[in-house]
Each structure stands twice: as C-alpha cells, then as structure tokens.
Amino acid sequence: MVLQSIWFFLWGLLWALFFMTDGFDFGVGTLYPFLGKTDYDKRVMINSIGPFWDGNEVWLITAGGVTFAAFPLVYAVMFSSLYSALMLILFALILRGVAFEFRGHVDDPRWRKVWDVCIFVGSFTPALLFGVAFANIFQGIPFDRQGVYHGTLLTLLNPYGLLGGVFFLCLFLVHGALWLTVKTEGDLHERSVSAAGKLWGVLLLVAVSFLIASAYSTRLYDNYVAHPVLFSVILITVAALVGVRVYLAKGAFFKAWLASALTIVGSIFFGIIGLFPALFPSSIKAKYSLTAFNASSSPLTLKIMLIVVILFIPIVVAYQIWTYHLFKGKVMEEDLEY
Amino acid sequence: MDVVMLSRLQFAAATMFHFLFVPLTLGLSVIIAYMETKYVKTGDEVYLRMTKFWGKLFLINFALGIVTGITLEFQFGTNWSRYSAYVGDIFGSLLAIEATAAFFLESTFIGIWVFGWKKLSAKAHAAVMWVVAGAGNMSAIWILTANGWMQHPVGYTIRNGRAELTDFAAVVFNKFAILEFFHMIPAAFILGAFFVMGISAYHLLKKQHIDLFTRSFRIALVFGLVFSIFIVIEGDMHGVHVAETQPAKLAAMEAHWETGTRAPIILFAIPDEENERNRIEIGKIPGILSFLGYHDFNAEVRGLKDFPREERPPVLITLFSFRTMVALGTLFPLLTIIGWFRRNRLMESPLYLKIMVWAIPLPYIAIELGWVLAEVGRQPWIVYGLMKTSDAASPVAGTQVLFSLIGFFLVYGLLGAAGFYLMAKNAKAGPGKAPAESVTMKMDESPEVVSG
Numbered sequence: 001m002v003l004q005s006i007w008f009f010l011w012g013l014l015w016a017l018f019f020m021t022d023g024f025d026f027g028v029g030t031l032y033p034f035l036g037k038t039d040y041d042k043r044v045m046i047n048s049i050g051p052f053w054d055g056n057e058v059w060l061i062t063a064g065g066v067t068f069a070a071f072p073l074v075y076a077v078m079f080s081s082l083y084s085a086l087m088l089i090l091f092a093l094i095l096r097g098v099a100f101e102f103r104g105h106v107d108d109p110r111w112r113k114v115w116d117v118c119i120f121v122g123s124f125t126p127a128l129l130f131g132v133a134f135a136n137i138f139q140g141i142p143f144d145r146q147g148v149y150h151g152t153l154l155t156l157l158n159p160y161g162l163l164g165g166v167f168f169l170c171l172f173l174v175h176g177a178l179w180l181t182v183k184t185e186g187d188l189h190e191r192s193v194s195a196a197g198k199l200w201g202v203l204l205l206v207a208v209s210f211l212i213a214s215a216y217s218t219r220l221y222d223n224y225v226a227h228p229v230l231f232s233v234i235l236i237t238v239a240a241l242v243g244v245r246v247y248l249a250k251g252a253f254f255k256a257w258l259a260s261a262l263t264i265v266g267s268i269f270f271g272i273i274g275l276f277p278a279l280f281p282s283s284i285k286a287k288y289s290l291t292a293f294n295a296s297s298s299p300l301t302l303k304i305m306l307i308v309v310i311l312f313i314p315i316v317v318a319y320q321i322w323t324y325h326l327f328k329g330k331v332m333e334e335d336l337e338y
Numbered sequence: 339m340d341v342v343m344l345s346r347l348q349f350a351a352a353t354m355f356h357f358l359f360v361p362l363t364l365g366l367s368v369i370i371a372y373m374e375t376k377y378v379k380t381g382d383e384v385y386l387r388m389t390k391f392w393g394k395l396f397l398i399n400f401a402l403g404i405v406t407g408i409t410l411e412f413q414f415g416t417n418w419s420r421y422s423a424y425v426g427d428i429f430g431s432l433l434a435i436e437a438t439a440a441f442f443l444e445s446t447f448i449g450i451w452v453f454g455w456k457k458l459s460a461k462a463h464a465a466v467m468w469v470v471a472g473a474g475n476m477s478a479i480w481i482l483t484a485n486g487w488m489q490h491p492v493g494y495t496i497r498n499g500r501a502e503l504t505d506f507a508a509v510v511f512n513k514f515a516i517l518e519f520f521h522m523i524p525a526a527f528i529l530g531a532f533f534v535m536g537i538s539a540y541h542l543l544k545k546q547h548i549d550l551f552t553r554s555f556r557i558a559l560v561f562g563l564v565f566s567i568f569i570v571i572e573g574d575m576h577g578v579h580v581a582e583t584q585p586a587k588l589a590a591m592e593a594h595w596e597t598g599t600r601a602p603i604i605l606f607a608i609p610d611e612e613n614e615r616n617r618i619e620i621g622k623i624p625g626i627l628s629f630l631g632y633h634d635f636n637a638e639v640r641g642l643k644d645f646p647r648e649e650r651p652p653v654l655i656t657l658f659s660f661r662t663m664v665a666l667g668t669l670f671p672l673l674t675i676i677g678w679f680r681r682n683r684l685m686e687s688p689l690y691l692k693i694m695v696w697a698i699p700l701p702y703i704a705i706e707l708g709w710v711l712a713e714v715g716r717q718p719w720i721v722y723g724l725m726k727t728s729d730a731a732s733p734v735a736g737t738q739v740l741f742s743l744i745g746f747f748l749v750y751g752l753l754g755a756a757g758f759y760l761m762a763k764n765a766k767a768g769p770g771k772a773p774a775e776s777v778t779m780k781m782d783e784s785p786e787v788v789s790g
Contacts (some may be wrong), residue, residue: 013538034616047453049455050449051449051450051454052449052450053444053449054404054445054448054449055442055445055446055449055457058441058445059409060408061408061437061441063413064412064415064437065430065433065434065435065438066432066434068411068414068415068422068426068429068430068431068433068434069426069431069433069434069435070430070434071426072422072423072425072426072430073423074418075414075415075419075422075426076419076423076432076732077419077423078415079415079416079419080415080416080419080732080733081416083416083732084741085736086412086415086416087741087742090409090412091745093405094405094406094408094749095749097401097404097405098402098405098753098756098757100401101400101401102401105760105763105764106760106763147419147423149733149734179481181560188722195563199739253643260539278344297426297427297497297502298497298502300503300504300506301427301428301431301502301503304429305435308431308439309436310433312438312439312442313438313489316438316443316446318444319447320446322444323450323480326450326457326458327453327454327457
C-alpha cells in the first residue's frame with residue numbers, strides 16, 4: 001500500500017517535471033511565429049531553448065517509462081485508449097525536434113518556412129493535446145472492464161477536455177513568454193514582456209474557469225473535501241500564479257519564470273491529488289478504474305525502480321541545473337554570427 | 339488487414355527507420371570523441387576541424403535518431419497494450435531505467451556539446467563528447483537487455499495472470515542479452531567506421547583536404563578492423579547460443595527441415611514452406627550446421643518439421659536476412675585488412691577508395707537485416723515460448739492503426755528524404771576552406787550553424 005502510494009505521487013511528480021521543463025519550450029515554439037518578427041528574432045528564440053529542449057523532452061520518456069514500469073496496466077490502457085491523440089503528439093514532437101536541427105542548414109527562405117511551420121505546429125499541438133488528455137483523465141475515460149476504449153478522438157474533445165487543453169496551452173504560453181523575457185534583449189524582450197502580461201490575464205481567467213468547471217465535470221474535489229488541508233495545494237498554486245504577475249511588474253523576470261514553474265507543478269498536482277488513488281478512472285463504471293492498488297507492478301519491481309529513481313533522478317536534476325547555469329544569461333548577438 | 343498485422347507493419351517500419359540512425363550515433367560518437375581528444379592532446383588544429391566536420395553530420399543523424407526513438411517507447415502502449423500489461427513488470431522497468439540512467443545523460447550533454455564550444459575549456463568540451471558516447475552505449479545496454487528478455491525470458495514467474503519479476507540479476511545478466519550487446523555495439527562501430535572511411539575516401543578521390551581525410555580514414559580504419567574481426571568471433575558464439583535457446587530460429591536460418599545428426603549447411607536454398615522442403619538446394623555440406631550450432635560435427639540439430647507449423651518463423655525472410663548479414667560480415671574484415679596494408683598509400687589506391695565509397699550502405703544493410711533476423715526469426719512469439727505476437731496487440735480499431743501507419747510513412751518518408759539530402763550536402767561540402775582561422779572558427783563555433 002505504502003509503496004504503491006509513493007509510486008503514485010512519483011508518477012505525478014515526473015509528469016509535473018515534464019510539463020515544467022518542456023512547457024517553456026512548447027510555449028516559445030508556439031509564440032515563435034508571433035514574436036519572431038525577423039529571422040534574427042527567430043534564431044534568438046530557437047537558441048534560447050536550443051541547449052535545453054532535448055534534455056527536457058526526456059522527462060516525457062521517463063514519465064512514460066515509469067508509467068510502464070510501475071503501473072503497466074495503466075500504461076497499456078491509457079495509451080491504447082488515447083491512441084490517436086498520442087500519435088498526433090508524437091508526430092508533432094518528431095517534426096519539432098528535427099526542425100530545430102534542420103532549419104539552419106539551407107540558406108533558402110522557403111526551406112526555413114517549412115521548418116518554421118513545423119516548430120509552431122510541433123509545439124502548439126502537444127501543448128494543447130496534453131491538456132485535453134489530462135482533463136479527460138481527470139473526468140474519467142470511457143473504457144470497460146477489459147480496458148477497451150469506447151470512443152474516438154472526438155470523444156476527448158468535449159467541453160471540459162477542451163478547456164483543459166486551453167488551460168495547458170495558456171500555462172505554457174506564459175511560461176515560454178517569461179523564458180524569453182529572461183533570455184532576450186531589445187525589441188524582442190519588450191514584446192515578450194508585453195505578451196507575458198497579456199497572456200497572464202488570459203491564463204488567470206482560464207485557470208479560474210478550470211477550477212470551477214472541475215467541480216462540475218470531475219470528482220477531483222472529493223479528496224479535498226475529505227482532507228481540507230489539501231486545499232493548501234490550490235492556494236499555493238494560485239499564489240504562485242499571482243506571484244508571476246507581481247514579479248513581472250517588478251521586472252524580476254527569472255523569479256516570475258520560477259513562479260510560473262511552480263504554477264505548472266501545482267496545477268498538475270491539483271489534478272493528481274484529486275485523482276488519488278486512481279491513475280486512470282473509468283467513466284463507465286468506477287470499479288473499472290485503474291488505481292495505484294489494482295494496476296501496479298509487483299512489489300519487487302516497485303522496490304527496484306524506487307532505488308533506481310532515488311539514485312538517478314537527483315543526479316539528473318543536478319546536471320540539468322548545471323546546464324541551465326552554464327547557459328544562463330541572454331542569448332548574445334555574437335552567438336548568432338555566421 | 340487486421341490490427342495485429344497493421345501494428346506489426348507499423349512497429350517494423352518505425353523500428354527499422356529509427357535503426358538507420360542509432361548505430362551511426364553509437365559508432366560515430368566514439369570516433370568523434372577520440373578525434374576531439376586528439377585535438378586536446380596535440381593542439382593540432384586539423385583534429386578540431388575534423389571534429390567539427392564529423393560533428394555536423396553526427397548532429398543531423400542524432401536529431402533523427404532521437405525523435406524517431408520517442409515513438410517507439412509509446413508504441414508498446416498504443417499498439418501492444420496486451421503485451422505491455424503482461425510483461426510490463428519486467429520489460430517496462432528496463433525501459434524506464436534506460437531513460438533515467440542513460441538517455442537523460444545523452445540528451446542533456448549533447449546540448450552542452452553543441453552550444454558549449456565557448457563556455458567550456460577544450461578539455462571539458464571533449465569530455466562532454468565522451469559522456470554522450472558513453473551514455474548512448476549505456477542506453478543500448480538497457481534496450482538490448484529488454485530485447486534479450488523477449489528473445490530468452492529469464493528471472494520471472496507467471497503470477498496474477500502476467501509475468502512478474504523474481505530475479506533482477508538474472509534479467510540483467512541474461513546471456514542472450516549480453517551476446518546481443520557484444521554483437522550490436524561492434525556492428526554499430528563498424529557502421530560508423532565505414533561511414534567515416536567512405537566519406538573520407540570520397541574526398542581523397544577528389545584530392546581535397548587530403549591531410550584531414552587521410553587521418554580520419556586511418557582513425558576509422560582501426561575501429562573498423564578491430565571490430566569487424568571481433569564480430570566474426572562473437573557472431574559464432576551468438577549462433578551457438580541461438581541454437582541452444584531458439585532452435586526453431588536456427589532451423590529457419592538454415593532452411594533445415596529434418597531433424598538429424600551431421601546436419602548439413604546449404605549454401606543456397608529457396609524454401610517451400612507449404613510442402614516443408616526446399617525447392618532449390620545448392621551446395622549441401624554435411625556436418626557443418628551441427629558444427630556451427632554445437633561445435634560438434636555429429637550433433638543432432640532439430641529440423642523445422644519438429645515444430646508445429648504454427649510455431650515456425652517465416653523461413654524465407656529468416657534465411658535470407660541471415661545469409662546476407664553473414665556474407666556482408668565476412669566482407670568487412672576483408673575490406674579493412676586490405677585498408678590496413680594500404681593505409682600509407684591511400685592516395686595511390688583509387689580503386690580501393692572507390693570501393694570504400696560504395697561500401698557505405700553495406701553495414702546499414704547488414705545491421706538492419708541482423709534485426710530482421712532477430713525479430714522475424716523469433717516469430718510467432720513476441721516473448722519466446724511465453725506469449726504469441728497475435729495475442730499481444732491492443733484492442734483498438736484497425737482504422738486508427740491504418741491512419742497512424744500512413745502518418746508514419748508520410749512523416750518518415752519526408753524526414754528520411756530531408757535527412758539524406760542534408761547528410762549528403764554536408765558530407766560533400768567537406769570541412770570548409772582550411773584556416774583563415776578567425777573566419778572559419780567563428781563560423782564553426784556558432785551554435786547557430788547547427789541549430790538555427
């Protein structure tokens with residue numbers, strides 16, 4: 001029981017870390033056609049996430065891998081149920097990844113245009129669809145006792161699902177805009193500050209709507225009502241969101257970005273705590289739901305994987321922080337010279 | 339077509355495409371790390387230009403390898419959910435360990451290598467490439483441990499209607515997986531070496547950047563020579579182990595139908611699976627198969643007829659992928675031995691250089707067919723003797739899989755074309771005009787060149 005509960009929260013934590021890290025490069029990629037007025041701007045934007053996005057994306061692989069290792073049944077039912085949505089996300093990530101590498105290789109505007117589109121589509125699609133997927137998980141997925149999904153891709157595009165998609169998108173847009181305020185100078189910096197401010201307003205509106213809609217469309221609040229102390233997680237998240245605006249106004253851009261990172265982690269945990277102990281609830285019958293207790297691996301595997309995670313994740317965090325430290329500061333003009 | 343067949347096609351296409359890039363990443367990373375280390379030790383600028391030239395090709399290849407790898411992990415869930423639920427306890431943990439212990443390191447440090455030319459000392463920068471190379475090869479260990487378990491499951495018990503882990507050490511030290519590792523890694527090094535030798539030969543034939551490419555050729559030659567000889571010896575051990583653990587695969591590899599002692603090897607055969615015999619057999623040498631499988635000319639080798647029809651792998655594909663792989667595997671040491679004797683007279687050996695240019699695709703063919711052999715030869719099992727492929731697919735609609743399959747063909751087709759175009763373009767362009775140092779350095783050092 002204890003081991004399975006630990007794994008439940010580790011599972012949530014890994015997804016939260018994925019959204020916290022890859023979230024800002026999804027945001028930068030989505031803002032890319034709008035804030036990148038010139039080719040120079042675009043190159044600065046790409047280079048602002050250049051050293052990081054690849055390492056960030058491994059959090060997705062790890063979150064997926066840990067789902068597979070610790071909760072194989074969840075892994076099996078979740079990804080086969082969300083088949084089309086996940087395929088779209090994967091294709092988007094493929095195009096985005098190569099676009100960063102390929103764009104600069106041929107000095108032809110048409111060639112660049114193709115990869116520019118890939119960067120935008122490849123960032124926007126996962127940002128939106130991950131939100132749609134998680135909101136649907138929050139409200140329950142129509143699958144039966146055998147784990148067979150009764151629905152299509154369109155089933156997922158219900159109002160609450162779409163609201164979740166917009167919520168994630170806004171989280172990442174703010175996160176990305178703030179990253180650009182940290183990493184850029186001049187006009188692009190000004191535009192990023194202004195975009196971050198405006199997007200923050202939208203995010204606030206959407207976040208509040210999502211919190212309210214969750215009361216009607218999901219059972220997430222049951223756990224909170226049972227243990228009111230948990231409401232503190234929501235309070236901290238809202239405080240972090242407000243903190244983003246405060247720091248932004250003060251011109252403390254990096255702090256604003258950190259507050260945004262906390263907002264993302266808090267938002268994921270809002271859902272994770274509400275779901276407990278279910279990882280993948282069924283909307284057909286509650287007893288079909290896959291939980292930490294009926295869908296986990298054997299105790300031996302959970303123990304071995306816990307050792308692996310306790311050993312390696314801190315090391316990963318350490319060298320990733322070192323990378324961020326190594327490439328801190330603005331993207332300089334001299335970094336872009338041909 | 340049904341979901342199983344569509345999913346198999348999709349997984350095969352996605353894996354084989356992914357595997358066009360992985361071996362070069364594994365092999366070339368080590369070669370580049372060595373070149374950069376030579377630069378740090380000697381301060382000779384040629385090694386720096388060499389590092390950057392091969393590094394540029396490496397990064398194009400790396401990007402394709404990374405993005406195509408991401409889909410593979412998730413396809414176990416999307417397309418093979420029954421398999422995932424059945425073996426996740428063991429197989430899933432190996433994939434998760436690969437991500438946390440190796441893939442993170444590789445992906446984070448490649449970013450540092452690309453963007454860190456000015457941020458790090460030359461020594462530290464070279465060390466970063468060693469980390470990338472080491473982490474990549476570490477990744478391979480875990481992936482091959484996972485595959486080795488599918489080939490020869492160990493350390494488990496069937497409990498709660500699934501395979502549960504009982505002995506982690508047995509899984510990690512699975513002899514099948516270890517042999518796969520010592521087969522795959524040298525194969526990747528050979529591929530990397532032939533890639534470097536082939537492109538170097540192209541430039542040497544054009545008589546450009548002679549110093550840089552002669553040295554590149556020689557560095558790669560040593561790698562190629564050592565590992566192409568090693569793999570022949572290892573391949574023999576691998577074959578013996580397959581004979582022991584997967585007799586049906588061995589029989590299919592040799593189109594061997596009748597159980598018997600002094601089992602022959604047939605140099606050329608076209609199997610007739612319907613009538614359980616070979617339509618054509620040329621060059622039958624008795625006793626050799628017994629010897630290859632068991633190191634004893636009189637050993638009994640089980641024939642395909644010994645296995646129920648529904649437990650035989652497709653004979654034709656297994657046979658031909660094995661034959662072609664072995665033929666090419668014999669060619670590589672020959673080519674590198676010739677190269678060894680010509681290493682100081684490369685410029686006077688245009689025919690040899692031409693052959694080496696044309697040899698670039700050969701290790702690719704060999705290594706892809708090696709995997710076809712491993713995977714198709716394991717059929718009808720997804721986990722040998724434990725679970726059939728036909729029982730492993732997800733309960734999803736066929737149309738969904740059909741659409742994603744079309745998506746894979748489109749996206750991978752375009753990426754493959756763009757990637758090949760860029761590789762060829764950069765390979766032909768060469769390392770740029772030699773020193774007028776400041777200009778070249780700036781151009782090369784800017785991350786922009788590779789990333790924006």
